[in-house]
Amino acid sequence: MAESSDQESKTEEPTEKKVRDALEQGNIPVSREASMLATMAALMVIQAFLIGQGVQRLTPTLKSFIDEPDGFPLSTSADAQNLLTVVGLEALRFLVPLVVIIAVFGLAASLLQNAPRLALQRILPDVSRISPTSGWSRIFGAQGLVEFAKSMFKLASVSIVVCFVLRSSEARAFEAMYTDPVALPEMILTIAMRIVSAICIATIVLVAIDLAWARFRWRRELRMTKQEIKDEHKQSEGDPLIKARLRSLARDRSRQRMIASVPRATLVIANPTHFAIALRYNRDENPAPLVVAKGMDVIALKIREAAEQNKIPVIENKALARALYEAVQVDQVIPAEFFRPVAEIIYFLQSKQTPRPEKVQ
Known part of the structure; x- marks a missing residue:
């Protein structure tokens, strides 16, 4: 039965x-x-x-x-x-x-x-x-x-x-x-x-x-x-809760590695608290600035905090920060359309005798 x-x-x-x-x-x-x-x-x-x-x-x-x-x-x-x-x-x-x-x-x-x-x-x-x-x-x-x-x-x-x-x-x-x-x-x-x-x-x-x-x-x-x-x-696809937990752990590790790369940056472009993009520019390494970290909200604040601790200039530019965040990926050079505004910021920083956080309008 x-x-x-x-x-x-x-x-x-x-x-x-x-x-x-x-x-x-x-x-x-x-x-x-x-x-x-x-x-x-x-x-x-x-x-x-x-x-x-x-x-x-x-x-x-x-x-x-x-x-x-x-x-x-x-x-x-x-x-x-x-x-x-x-x-x-x-x-x-x-x-x-x-x-x-x-x-x-x-x-x-x-x-x-x-x-x-x-x-x-x-x-x-x-x-x-x-x-x-x-x-x-x-x-x-x-x-x-x-x-x-x-x-x-x-x-x-x-x-x-x-x-x-x-x-x-x-x-x-x-x-x-x-x-x-x-x-x-x-x-x-x-x-x-x-x-x-x-x-x-x-x-x-x-x-x-x-x-x-x-x-x-x-x-x-x-x-x-x-x-x-x-x-x-x-069994074949994996438990959704476990997979979500693994994805969360992977994101956390990626963020930690990204924050650890901020001391290598040349400057950070921020939209005061919402966006932050850390760029490294070295002519011997890359022909254009390289994105070493980027983040939004809490991650952006951590990037700014790490930059300030390592005395890396933080430039506030709302439009440029939002555009860079949407257009670039970590460990990639910035697209050609951003060469001019980023070059102006780098030139501005190099012309300063005492580099400190500035605000470019």
Whole structure:
């Protein structure tokens, strides 16, 4: 009941991160019926291209072994080993291509459904896989009922297909009673190919339905609640309160470094208490005055205080201070349009014998 209510609360589609994490953990939508279809398709290929030639190659060896059992020396263990080696090699020549084709088709059925991924978490021990309670819920739960319905559909489909094929081949089977026994294997192979082909056609419909159901069920299981989406957003983007605190700390450190740079300034242009821009001018360092600090309100007052403590001239010019504050950045030279007014202030300061705070109108 709790699981049902929890599932009902998951009304939101999974986010890209949720889907990506599920794929990395090996939780992928897989249709088991696709493997069955691949096996039947492999059997059909084997029947069409390999069975006849393989049997023809294997028949002489088995025939000689059965017809003339005393024609093989078995006096020593080496003779027996040689005999088993010959028979085993012939059997391997017959069986290895069949096993390879079935394995290739099975691997292709898996790769066509999902891209290959290395998910070590899937092979780690999990207590829930051997828990009787979990096993009971898997067998008699919704998924267990779906698997049971698919099994019944497969059984019914295969039974109907086999009945139709055998019914259509009934007359031919009776005729085989009066035909040469050498033709029986070919007739049996033909009927088997018809049965396997019909089963493949019937299975295609089941695989299409099962693929759609597997992906639908997978997406439904990955659904999230609104709270889960909010928590994931916080984890990926960071807690807004923490981020605001970090930004505040970064601004404080930047202001402290900026205030510490004021003693390097040549002059400070201020708008009495609202704006303050500290400029450093040294011909050997930069072709134009460099902004080492700027601030507004409280920061402007701290810049002026630091300038006065270090006996740096503070020039009050309301219009120029506001314009510089809006146009320049720290650690950048002033734009060309401010060269003339700033140069006049620097010339004015250099012409004074005793530099002290002045007010330029």
